Amino acid sequence: MINLHxxxxxxxxxxxxxxxxxxxxxxxxxxxxxxxxxxxxxYLLLTTALHVVLLSIPFLSVPVVWTLTNIIHNLAMYLFLxxxxxxxxxxxxxxxxxxxxxxEQMDYGVQFTASRKFLTISPIVLYILASFYTKYDTTHxxxxxxxxxxxxxxxxxxxxxxxxxxxxxx
Amino acid sequence: xxxxxxxxxxxxxxxxxxxxxxxxxxLILWIIRLLFSKTYKLQERSDLTEKEKxxxxxxxxxxxxxxxxxxDHPSLNYDVVTGPPSHRIIVNGKECINFASxxxxxxxxxxxxxxxxxxxxxxxxxxxxxxxxFYGTFDVHLELEERLxxxxxxxxxxxxxxxxxxxxxxxxxxxxxxxxxxxxxxxCFSIQKGLQASRSFxxxxxxxxxxxxxxxxxxxEIEDQKNPRKARVIRRFIVVEGLYINAADICPxxxxxxxKYKYKVRIFLEESMSFGVLGEYGRGVTEHxxxxxxxxxxxxxNMENALASIGGFCCGRSFVIDHQxxxxxxxxxxxxxxxxxxxxxxxxxxxxxxxxxxxxxxxxKCKHMHKALQGTPGLKTVGEPLTPALHLLLENSTxxxxxxxxxxxAIVDYSLDRQIALTLARYLDKEERFLPPPSIRVVVTVExxxxxxxxxxxxxxxxxVKILK
Numbered sequence: 001m002i003n004l005h006x007x008x009x010x011x012x013x014x015x016x017x018x019x020x021x022x023x024x025x026x027x028x029x030x031x032x033x034x035x036x037x038x039x040x041x042x043y044l045l046l047t048t049a050l051h052v053v054l055l056s057i058p059f060l061s062v063p064v065v066w067t068l069t070n071i072i073h074n075l076a077m078y079l080f081l082x083x084x085x086x087x088x089x090x091x092x093x094x095x096x097x098x099x100x101x102x103x104e105q106m107d108y109g110v111q112f113t114a115s116r117k118f119l120t121i122s123p124i125v126l127y128i129l130a131s132f133y134t135k136y137d138t139t140h141x142x143x144x145x146x147x148x149x150x151x152x153x154x155x156x157x158x159x160x161x162x163x164x165x166x167x168x169x170x
Numbered sequence: 171x172x173x174x175x176x177x178x179x180x181x182x183x184x185x186x187x188x189x190x191x192x193x194x195x196x197l198i199l200w201i202i203r204l205l206f207s208k209t210y211k212l213q214e215r216s217d218l219t220e221k222e223k224x225x226x227x228x229x230x231x232x233x234x235x236x237x238x239x240x241x242d243h244p245s246l247n248y249d250v251v252t253g254p255p256s257h258r259i260i261v262n263g264k265e266c267i268n269f270a271s272x273x274x275x276x277x278x279x280x281x282x283x284x285x286x287x288x289x290x291x292x293x294x295x296x297x298x299x300x301x302x303x304f305y306g307t308f309d310v311h312l313e314l315e316e317r318l319x320x321x322x323x324x325x326x327x328x329x330x331x332x333x334x335x336x337x338x339x340x341x342x343x344x345x346x347x348x349x350x351x352x353x354x355x356x357x358c359f360s361i362q363k364g365l366q367a368s369r370s371f372x373x374x375x376x377x378x379x380x381x382x383x384x385x386x387x388x389x390x391e392i393e394d395q396k397n398p399r400k401a402r403v404i405r406r407f408i409v410v411e412g413l414y415i416n417a418a419d420i421c422p423x424x425x426x427x428x429x430k431y432k433y434k435v436r437i438f439l440e441e442s443m444s445f446g447v448l449g450e451y452g453r454g455v456t457e458h459x460x461x462x463x464x465x466x467x468x469x470x471x472n473m474e475n476a477l478a479s480i481g482g483f484c485c486g487r488s489f490v491i492d493h494q495x496x497x498x499x500x501x502x503x504x505x506x507x508x509x510x511x512x513x514x515x516x517x518x519x520x521x522x523x524x525x526x527x528x529x530x531x532x533x534x535k536c537k538h539m540h541k542a543l544q545g546t547p548g549l550k551t552v553g554e555p556l557t558p559a560l561h562l563l564l565e566n567s568t569x570x571x572x573x574x575x576x577x578x579x580a581i582v583d584y585s586l587d588r589q590i591a592l593t594l595a596r597y598l599d600k601e602e603r604f605l606p607p608p609s610i611r612v613v614v615t616v617e618x619x620x621x622x623x624x625x626x627x628x629x630x631x632x633x634x635v636k637i638l639k
Contacts, residue, residue, distance in 0.1 A: 090497055094369040095346035112207045120204055124197050131194070136186045145193070160212055170403045 028091050030105045034115035047073055047126070063134035067144055070130040074123055074147040081119070082154040083168060099170065104160055111157045123151050244575060249586070254278060257617040259591050266591035267622050269612050274447055274558050275528055276617035277478035277518045290513035298506045302495075306506035314512045317519050318483050322453055323463055326492065327485035330500045331507040333472035334360045336482030337440050339500035340470050341409065342368035343493060344436075349405040352386055352435065354378065355604045356417040361409055361440060362603055367499075374603070377417055380425045383408070387433040406435040412444035412455030416595075416606045418553030418560045420444070423459045427466075436467040446476025447558055452522050452529045477522075479515035481507045532558065532616045535623065539614045542627035548638035549581075549630070552609065561595060561609035562630070564638070571599075574608045577637060582610060584633035590626045 026032060033039065051069045054060065060068070081103040091097065097105050107113045127148045134140035153159060163169040218226070239246065252260040255271040256279040277283055290310065300306035311329055318327040330336040341364035345351055349370040353361065356377040365372045373390075375383040394401035408430065410421045423439075430437050441454040449457030454471070456463050463469070468486045473479040484491060484498075494501055522528075533556055540555040543562065553560030567574055575594065582592045595611045612630075614623070 094342060094367075095348065098346070098348065110209050110211050112204070112209045117204050117207075121201050124201055128194060128197065131190065136190050138187075141190060157212065166399075170400045 027093050028087060028097055028105060028108075029089075030087050030097065030102060031108050033102075034106055034119070035113075040115075040118055043122070047122075063137065063140060066130040066133040067140050070126055070144050071147050073126060074151040077119075077123065077151050078154070082151075085168070100161070101154075101168075103155060109160065111160075116155070120152065120155050123148060244579070257615065261586060261591050264586065264589065266586060266589045267618065267626070268591050268615070269618075269626055270591050270593035271615075272443075272475040272559065272613060273478060273615050273617075274476045274532060274613075275478070275518075275522070276615055277476070277521060279617075280478075280518070280521065282521065283478065283514050283517045286517040287510045287514040291510045294509040296510065297508050300506065301504060302501055302506045308506075308509045308512070310509045310512040310516065311506060314507075314516050314519075315483070317516055319485055321519055321523065322469065322485045324469070324485040325488040327483050328491050328494050328498065328501060329507055329512070330482045330484070330498070331480070331504055332500065333442065333474040333480070333482040334363075335500035335504065336472065336484060337361055337409075337438075337470045338364035338367065339498045340468060340484050340494060341365060341407075341438065342499065343497035344438075344468075345370045345405065345407055348403070349407065350390060351407045351409055352383060353409045354411070354414070354421070356414045356606070357409065357411060358415045358440070358442075359598065359602060361411070362601075365409070377414075378419065378421060380422060380429065383426075384429060387429060387435065391433060406433070407438055408435050409438045409440065412439055412441040413448065413557055415443055415559070416561075418557040420448070420455060420458070420554055420556070423455055423461050427461055430465070437465075438468045438470065439466050440470050442470075442472035442475055442482075443557075443559060445471040446522060447529070447532060448556065449529065451526045452476070473515055477515050477518045479511045479518060481511065481515075528616050532614070535616065535618065536614045538620070539612065539623050539627070542623060543612065543630065546627075546631050546634050548634045549610075558614045560612055560614075561606075562612060563607055563609045567607070571608060578608055578610050580637045581630065581633040584637065585626070585629050588629050590629050592626075592630075 047069070050072060051065070054065045054068050054072075055062075057065075082101050085101050086095075086098045087105075103116075106115060127144055130144050131141060134144070249261050252263070255268060255273065257268055257273075257276065258265050259268040259271065260266070271278075273279075294308065294310075298306040298308060302311070315327045315329055318329075319325065330339065338360045341351070341361070345365075345368040347369045349368070350373065351365055351368070351370050352373050352375060353365060354377055355374045373386050375386055390406065408426065410426060412423075413420055421439075426437060429435070439455070444454045444458070446452045446454075448455050451457060453463075454469070455461075456466060456469070464487070466486070468484055468490055470482065470484045472482045474481070484494060496502065536558050537555045540551065540553065540557075540560060543549075543551045543560070546562070548565055549562045550565050551560055552563055562578075564574055564577065568577065578594055582594060585592045592610055592612060595606070595609045597605060599605060610630075612626070
């Protein structure tokens with residue numbers, strides 16, 4: 001049985017730590033947020049919490065709750081990862097990431113890193129679960145698939161830096 | 171969990187439409203592909219092949235570590251100053267009258283300033299050993315900032331420990347990538363470095379040519395109208411000097427303020443040469459023109475000229491200056507000004523405030539010197555009558571910069587032999603964007619008498635006649 005720290009050193013994953021309150025030479029800390037310790041678990045717990053809260057609303061049926069979870073999760077993901085641009089703090093690189101969304105900033109634009117894979121696979125898993133629990137109903141299917149596409153397409157490497165119809169460009 | 175899911179799938183098979191199963195299959199294949207794909211950077215690094223590497227190694231010719239230079243290269247023959255650069259300066263062992271140092275108000279040698287500095291040295295020691303944020307803020311720094319803000323009649327001031335770094339840190343604190351800066355061609359080297367560090371788009375307009383600047387601003391306005399969403403996000407600045415070091419003339423500030431309000435640009439004014447020189451009370455070019463100081467967004471100045479201290483300051487509105495306390499690289503990451511020099515600057519400010527008559531005296535002397543140097547055969551005087559540091563250029567250049575410099579150096583040597591200390595204006599030739607022509611820089615200070623100025627003008631005239639014939 002090895003602990004996380006040893007596992008990280010064995011696999012040379014020194015990025016699984018939070019650089020909060022320490023002096024670090026990271027030019028843009030936004031690039032390392034999704035690799036920090038415990039954030040994947042926090043994200044999963046948050047999604048579960050959203051689902052449980054929706055389940056506790058009495059007048060919603062289970063299929064509706066699952067579709068709502070899927071939609072709200074995808075909407076939040078689209079907003080935080082693909083809409084909001086730049087950094088909330090000043091960076092020493094004179095605003096290099098000012099026009100980049102958080103997804104484009106992750107790991108300085110390197111594609112198919114561990115966090116990127118995780119964040120691509122989790123909406124797909126949520127979609128498969130949602131489509132199962134809605135018993136493959138057509139309306140639910142259309143809504144869920146549309147929502148999934150809206151969150152999967154911006155994650156493709158071909159869409160890096162692409163702004164369709166000039167929306168959200170500046 | 172997966173087995174339960176597959177089991178449930180088999181039982182609910184009648185409910186699942188075919189297209190859905192196909193879609194789920196595609197998604198699962200996508201997941202598997204994702205899990206096995208390698209990370210890669212989007213911009214491919216073009217690695218050289220072995221053959222190309224060998225070719226490059228073959229082509230390379232080693233250069234000597236120290237390139238061969240001729241014996242009379244200017245950098246190998248320098249003048250040695252012994253003692254302080256006060257009114258009488260000892261150059262190469264000879265005592266000369268100083269017409270070369272920027273000691274405009276003669277405060278370098280003031281007994282009051284020296285006493286204050288000594289007592290401060292005894293109290294605080296020499297250095298602060300830390301930046302402003304890390305135990306490097308002393309009461310004298312705060313006092314100097316307050317005094318400067320009160321003197322310049324702005325809300326707040328901020329001190330830097332090195333004059334060159336003042337404007338070079340202030341510009342990148344506000345102007346980032348994508349922003350546009352309109353600069354005069356004669357801007358000094360520190361402004362150029364600040365612009366380079368800011369990574370913004372820099373547009374140069376011809377020196378003091380407001381029509382050229384207006385043309386550039388109009389072009390930018392047309393661009394902005396084509397793309398209003400982009401225009402809303404980019405910031406525009408104008409950077410000018412009050413009194414230019416390289417060109418020795420004053421910027422047309424009232425027209426600049428008019429352009430500022432017409433085209434919505436911010437003005438950064440660099441007042442190193444005009445602080446303590448222009449204006450009725452020495453407040454610089456804003457007082458000289460009677461422009462409201464709140465119209466200028468940032469005034470940056472060097473304390474190394476008129477104030478005879480070291481370092482620099484920026485002053486302006488509170489919310490503008492406060493930003494530099496975290497974003498000014500020279501403020502956050504350099505050791506702060508030694509308290510001895512801050513006390514000396516405060517005392518110099520006291521002297522300036524007690525006796526505002528010296529500015530009038532200095533301006534009169536500048537006009538007198540300017541008139542005395544007119545009509546020198548072979549040399550033309552470049553600069554306004556009010557400027558304390560004017561340039562003497564060759565009227566007819568020989569064609570090569572080194573030869574021009576040799577001729578001017580001969581004039582300087584002639585003057586040094588007759589106890590007049592002059593200097594050539596020096597630049598980093600390869601680094602300057604618009605290299606000014608070689609010149610002799612003559613500096614007028616308040617301590618020079620009429621006879622000394624006449625003597626200097628006479629000496630230069632003789633040298634010009636003798637050497638340039």
